Structure formats: structure tokens, C-alpha cells
Amino acid sequence: MSESEVSPEKAAHYWRRNVRLVSILLAIWFLVSYGCGILFVDWLDQFRIPGTGFKLGFWFAQQGSIFVFVVLIAVYVIGMNRIDKEVAHEEEGTDFDI
Amino acid sequence: MDPIQQWTLGIVLATFILYIGIAVWSRASSTSEFFVAGKGVPAVANGMATAADWMSAASFISMAGIIAFSGRDGSRYLMGWTGGYVLLALLLAPYLRKFGKFTVPDFVGDRYYSGTARVVAIICAIFISFTYVCGQMQGVGIVFARFLKVDVNLGVAIGMLIVFFYAVMGGMKGITYTQVAQYCVLIFAFMVPAFFISFQFAGNPIPQLGFGGEYKDSGQFILDRLDGLTEQLGFTPYTSGGLTTINLFCITAALMFGTAGLPHVIVRFYTVKKVKAARTSAFWALLFIAILYTAAPSVAVFARTNMIDTISGTAYKDAPSWFKNWEETGLVAWLDKNGDGRINYLSGSPFEISAGDTKLKPRFELTEGKRGPHGQRLVLNAPTDNENELLVDRDIMVLANPEIAGLPTWVIGLVAAGGLAAALSTAAGLLLVISTAFAHDLVKKTFKPELSDKDELKLARIGAGVAVVIAGYFGMNPPGFVAQVVAFAFGLAASSFFPAIILGIFSKRVTKEGAISGMIVGIAFTALYIVYFKFINPSANSEENWFLGISPEGIGTVGMVLNLVVTLVITKFTPPPPEEVRKLVERIRLPE
Numbered sequence: 001m002s003e004s005e006v007s008p009e010k011a012a013h014y015w016r017r018n019v020r021l022v023s024i025l026l027a028i029w030f031l032v033s034y035g036c037g038i039l040f041v042d043w044l045d046q047f048r049i050p051g052t053g054f055k056l057g058f059w060f061a062q063q064g065s066i067f068v069f070v071v072l073i074a075v076y077v078i079g080m081n082r083i084d085k086e087v088a089h090e091e092e093g094t095d096f097d098i
Numbered sequence: 099m100d101p102i103q104q105w106t107l108g109i110v111l112a113t114f115i116l117y118i119g120i121a122v123w124s125r126a127s128s129t130s131e132f133f134v135a136g137k138g139v140p141a142v143a144n145g146m147a148t149a150a151d152w153m154s155a156a157s158f159i160s161m162a163g164i165i166a167f168s169g170r171d172g173s174r175y176l177m178g179w180t181g182g183y184v185l186l187a188l189l190l191a192p193y194l195r196k197f198g199k200f201t202v203p204d205f206v207g208d209r210y211y212s213g214t215a216r217v218v219a220i221i222c223a224i225f226i227s228f229t230y231v232c233g234q235m236q237g238v239g240i241v242f243a244r245f246l247k248v249d250v251n252l253g254v255a256i257g258m259l260i261v262f263f264y265a266v267m268g269g270m271k272g273i274t275y276t277q278v279a280q281y282c283v284l285i286f287a288f289m290v291p292a293f294f295i296s297f298q299f300a301g302n303p304i305p306q307l308g309f310g311g312e313y314k315d316s317g318q319f320i321l322d323r324l325d326g327l328t329e330q331l332g333f334t335p336y337t338s339g340g341l342t343t344i345n346l347f348c349i350t351a352a353l354m355f356g357t358a359g360l361p362h363v364i365v366r367f368y369t370v371k372k373v374k375a376a377r378t379s380a381f382w383a384l385l386f387i388a389i390l391y392t393a394a395p396s397v398a399v400f401a402r403t404n405m406i407d408t409i410s411g412t413a414y415k416d417a418p419s420w421f422k423n424w425e426e427t428g429l430v431a432w433l434d435k436n437g438d439g440r441i442n443y444l445s446g447s448p449f450e451i452s453a454g455d456t457k458l459k460p461r462f463e464l465t466e467g468k469r470g471p472h473g474q475r476l477v478l479n480a481p482t483d484n485e486n487e488l489l490v491d492r493d494i495m496v497l498a499n500p501e502i503a504g505l506p507t508w509v510i511g512l513v514a515a516g517g518l519a520a521a522l523s524t525a526a527g528l529l530l531v532i533s534t535a536f537a538h539d540l541v542k543k544t545f546k547p548e549l550s551d552k553d554e555l556k557l558a559r560i561g562a563g564v565a566v567v568i569a570g571y572f573g574m575n576p577p578g579f580v581a582q583v584v585a586f587a588f589g590l591a592a593s594s595f596f597p598a599i600i601l602g603i604f605s606k607r608v609t610k611e612g613a614i615s616g617m618i619v620g621i622a623f624t625a626l627y628i629v630y631f632k633f634i635n636p637s638a639n640s641e642e643n644w645f646l647g648i649s650p651e652g653i654g655t656v657g658m659v660l661n662l663v664v665t666l667v668i669t670k671f672t673p674p675p676p677e678e679v680r681k682l683v684e685r686i687r688l689p690e
Binding site for chain 2: 011014015018019022025026029033034037038039041045049052053054055058059061062063065066067069070072073074076077080081084
């Protein structure tokens, strides 16, 4: 999009949605890493992931948080592409530009 | 030359020829190609290049070993280095790409409408990059020395030559495509032994799953078994932590916010076509990084379990051959304190630090043929009064993995090539930041704006060349402080760059006075705290003297909070930024 086409209201709306998506994702980011992996790790360790040797807190600290991080960025990419499309207008190229 | 060395030499040579071939094919012909690869790198390729750039010699060689010996406390590296990536992807990459110039100091200088801010950013970028790059060159030398038995300095020189060739010639374009190849080499080299070892121990070739599996069909989970073994030997059980919660929290945060502020990784997002591609490539990069980062804790568990099983209480004459091989290189040392010929492995330091050493390392008897009664190398350090007799270097967990798992010799050569790929790719990325900071930010933007594109390119090449030589020199003669400071580079980056960039994007009101004073207060506080506890008064470096119980590794988090507070307070009392800056911020918030 060329910037001259975007009205200030539209730009502000776009930015609000952007910030909301990022805030939600960062809340989850904080919860799985600092929450499950550090602050509540000992409490979570009383539970186990069924069928495995993983204590839940330990799993979050060493593996689970990383999986969640990857998913968070994937959701961010898809979410932002959708916001781009809805608020501004369609860019040339495909949805998932790879 | 034995078969291991032949294989290693063959594989390493083949990869080097590959890297040079790529560099010749993709050499840069303009400043835009040299600094940001002409902004034409596809997202997947940029993702791989970023992953290789990001994962240093330490990630490849040392991380699994650090985790193996620190158990759950090792999570700080796993979460810190990957979690920082989320911040980078969500808060920095898309906006800096939209900003559309070459470097981080470019952004800081323009957003804070000030040459001073630019110069502060240049100094931070160069300082952080140099600290880091010396460690990489040293890593190259160590891999050469251990696997090919050549002199460490010769190893560094060979590494310098290779990096010199493709960084100076190819610039960012050459580096990017070389890093793609290096990612493939390093991930293959890390995963092949991991598959085998996971299959042997847990009956499942996927290490991420084998991690939670049963130990050799014994009906006991491997993690439970390891908890039992570690506790029995007097260590903290593997899945419990020894660090206090606040300290662990702060160290993890310093690593996270610090990684997000590392200039050589941020600059990678300038190389893609569009904002959309910057987001996508951040996703690919973390996915590629996560493959190694989720396998590393599994490898750590298998290696530690195996080490305790095969070594603890075993008579030296019955110890497996890898144990003796690595003893020859000095990564394993055994001091038979009670003279029973058995290797007693327990918690605690086996012997004292020798005079003149800064950390615990074995001093061996070097006279030819002078050996202990069981054929072991004699350790000259004074024994401690506990019962532990064994010192194991953490790097052995990855380096010796193929031998421990009894894998074919070519796999060992592969691991060497992987370690080199990890070190060289990171070194090249950092050298480029240094040369760009010099030619573009310092000379062109600060002193000589009339410099032509051609001269700037020439200057950037010279800058890269000089930087390689300096880095190589420090790799051969590491100044004592470098090794100690590397670990703190993250805290310094967190307390200086990160708040300035974030506030620059998410606030239109923050002023240059606020940002500059914030950066200076943040980095000065962090640096002073580290210097005090590490150099001025190291004997006081213990929990009761730390501020709120936070160790120097984690103090960058406090420095970052200070930076934020100072920036916001000063901003309140200074006039708002000019209209162009408000426009700039509005512009970078929108995609193309």
C-alpha cells in the first residue's frame, strides 16, 4: 500500500489491532516461560504428562516453552497478515509469503 | 593420521570448499548488496541464515553439556535464548524492516534525532560484537585443535582466512547464502548423533520424545532414573533447581532481552524484501533454532545418564575408550585420591585450582611415559578433601557423543564440521556489523556524508578485513577479560539497546534526552555491578552481598528497568520530539 492512501483513522485502527494481538501473545509468552517455567515450576512438578517421564514444570522449563514460542510466532504471522488484509488492502502475492 | 582425523579433514575441507564456492557465486557489487544483501533474500533462506547467525559455537558445542551438568537450572539458557526471539519477532523485526535503512545505529540516530545517540549506539554495537566475535574465533581454534590435532593458533588463522574471504568479498549477500549452507551442516551434525543416542537409550529415534521415554525398556523413565542417580551421588536431583527463583528469573530475563538486542541478529531482518517477509522469516528462524534447542536438553539427559552409568565406580582399566581418548586431550581428568583404582564420581570439586589459573582446570604431568599405576594421566593439582575424583569438561557431552554411542567414525568428522559451521557463521555476521558500523554509521553518516557509494563499499571491505585480523589476534591471544565478559554481553545489550529501540517504536513522545540518559544509566549501572563483583572485589561475589539476591549474570534486568524509568522520567521534563520524528514513527508502524 502506498502510505498516502491510508487515512490517520485507518492507521490508528490498524495500530490498535496490532498492539492488541501483540499484547495477547506476549501475555502467553510470559505465562509459559516465567510463569510455568520459573515461578510455578515446583508446584507444577507434582503433575506429570501422562505416559512420559516429564514432570510438568520441568517440561515447560526445558521443552514446552520453546514449542509454545514457535506457535506464538506462527499465530503472529497469520494474525498480522489477516489484519493487514482487513484494515489496509490486499498486497500483491500470496498470504504466506515464503 | 588415524581414520577419525582423515574423515574429519575430508568433511571439513568439503564444507570449506562449499562455503567459498557460494561466496564466489554470490559476491556483492553494491553497498546495498554488501550491507543488506540487496534486500532480496527469500524468507526461508533468511530464516536459516538467521538461525546459523544466532547459534554460536557455544550453542553447538557447550550448551547441551552445560544443561547436562546443571539440570533444571540450565533452563535459563533454553528459555532465555529462544524467548528473546519472540520479543525480536513481535516487537522489533517488522518495524525495523519497515524503517528500511541499514543498521541499528541508523535507527537510533534517526529516531532520536541526534548524532550523539547514533554514536552511543555505534559504540555499543561495536563493543558487543567484538566481545562476541573473539569467542567465536577461539571456538574455531579449539575445534581444529581437538579434532585435527593442529595448533590452536593455526586453527584460528585458517578460520580467519575463510571468513576473510567470504565476508570481505561477499558482504551480507555472500554471508547470507553461506550461512544457509552452514545451518544445514550444523543441524545435520547435531541431529545425527542425537537420533542414534536417543534410539539406543529410549528406543525412540526422535530425541525430543526419547527425553520423556523409558530407559532401555527397564520400565523406569529415564528422567526418574537420572534423578535417582544424581541424588545418590550427592548432587541436586536433575529435575530440581539450585538457583533461587528471583535470580533464575533475572538471569533468564537478561538473556531474553539481551538476545533481542543483539545487533548482528537484528540486521538480518533488513535483508528481506518486505515487512511481511520479515515476519515470516522470523517464524522460520525460530523453527530452525527450536530443532536444535529442543534436542539439546534430551542429549544432555542421555549423556549425563550414560556418563554416570559407565564411569561412576568403574575401575579405570575397565573405563570405555572414549573416556581415555578425551583424557588425552585434557577434557577429562581423574585423580585417584583413595588409591583404589576406581573412578569415584560425586558432587564437589575434585582438586584445587592451580596457582596462575582463573578457573579449575587440570595440570597434567607432561614427562613422557610418566603415568599413574593404572595408566592414567597424572594430575598435579592439590587434592581437595572430598571424595570426588573426577573432573569432566562440559564440552565433552556433545564432542564425545558419537563415540559414546559407538557411531561410525565419519559422524565424529561431521560433529567437527558442525562446530566450525556454527562458529564461522556467527563470526561472519558479527564482522559485518562491525564493518558496517565503521563504514556506514561512523564514516559516512557521522563524518563524511559526501562519500560515494563506491568508496563506501571499498571502506566497508577494508573495515571487514581489519576486523577479521583484530578478531583473529584476540582469538589467538584472548585477553583475560573476554572470556568473562562474553557471558555478560547479554546483560549489557539488555540494559542499553533494548529499551531504546522498543520505546522508539511504541512511543512517539520519548525524547533524545530521555533515551540517551537511559542508555547511559542502564549500561553504566550494569557494567559497574559486573566489574565490582568480577574484578574489583571477587571475594564478595556471593548471594548475601548481591542486590536483592541477583547475581551479576542477571543484573542486566535491573539495569534495563532503570533505563526504562530514567528514559520515561527525563522524557516528561524535556520538549517533545520534532514533527518529522512523529511522522517517522507513524510510518514504521504501517506495513508497505
